[in-house]
Amino acid sequence: MTKAVIVRQLGGPEVLSYEDWPLASPGPGEVALRQTAIGLNFVDTYQRSGLYPVQLPFVAGNEGAGIITALGEGVTGLKVGDRVAYQGHVGAYATERIASADRMVPVPDGIDDRIAAAIMLKGLTAYYLLFKTWALAKGETILWHAAAGGTGLIATQWARALGATVIGTAGSDEKVALAKAHGCHHVINYNSEDFAVRVRELTGGRGVDVVYDGVGKTTFEKSLDCLRPRGLMVSFGNASGVVSIPDITLLSRKGSLYVTRPTGTHYLGKREDLLEGAGKLFEAVLDGAIKVEIGRTFPLSEAADAHRALEGRETTGSVVLIP
Incomplete structure (x- = not known):
């Protein structure tokens, strides 16, 4: 037993x-x-x-x-x-x-x-997201939601080490400080700021190359507004609820965007x-x-x-x- x-x-x-x-x-x-x-x-x-x-x-x-x-x-x-x-x-x-x-x-x-x-689990999730789902390159800019969480703290440090500019979000001043101490160049408190507006400000209006979102329903659509044209939305979790896209033309209107929902089963199965x-x-x-x-x-x-x-x-x- x-x-x-x-x-x-x-x-x-x-x-x-x-x-x-x-x-x-x-x-x-x-x-x-x-x-x-x-x-x-x-x-x-x-x-x-x-x-x-x-x-x-x-x-x-x-x-x-x-x-x-x-x-x-x-x-x-x-x-x-x-x-x-x-x-x-x-x-x-x-x-x-x-x-x-x-x-x-x-x-x-x-x-x-x-x-x-x-x-x-969290580190290997960060691995396939940063190396396989999108092969993150030096000079690119990403947005990582829940940057003070277990996966976020690992991934944002790793992304910075790869030469990316890292923007994170967090829900309290304490979590903002923690994320800043673990890799993020900029951290947005989503309870006091509009993160989509702030991302546009930080990127000079361009938007980020990739959004990594493990939060889900509450952050998904606004995250699309953070992407540059033909950018990638990586939805990898459902902490706030499951995401749905009732009208796929939303992606074309917001910049011919790409969306993926990866899992470790398909990246780490072998x-x-x-x-x-x-x-x-x-x-x-x-x-x-x-x-x-x-x-x-x-x-x-x-x-x-x-x-x-x-x-x-x-x-x-x-x-x-x-x-």
């Missing part, structure tokens, strides 16, 4: 139940992990609520780090005692778990388990792509281009409180659950 946070019915944070959960032996192509740290992400709340369907009941969570305790048949390239981390693999909110070996990424010396758990991205991420952390901000930690048993804090916009940086 393992201790785990279970979702037996869909709903709010109150449906998260900390209880005993059966633990099998690893099958072919699997490993057993003793988990040491678990990352908290908005996708966890989407699965809990039913926005992203997962068959009930399930162990919540999609990101973690730990130590391999057993290998299933046919596993190569890993051994008992290895420190590994993973992302995009539901079942993370547990003290021990079984996981697919091909999703495990060895963690290099110099990166501790809490940092590894805090950056795998092991070679996962390892390439993780390698670049770990390198950026080790050389100081990315400084990881762990805003809060919660015991795993208090996962419901962690969800409330995340959805209430009470967190900055990454949040980590400790088994």
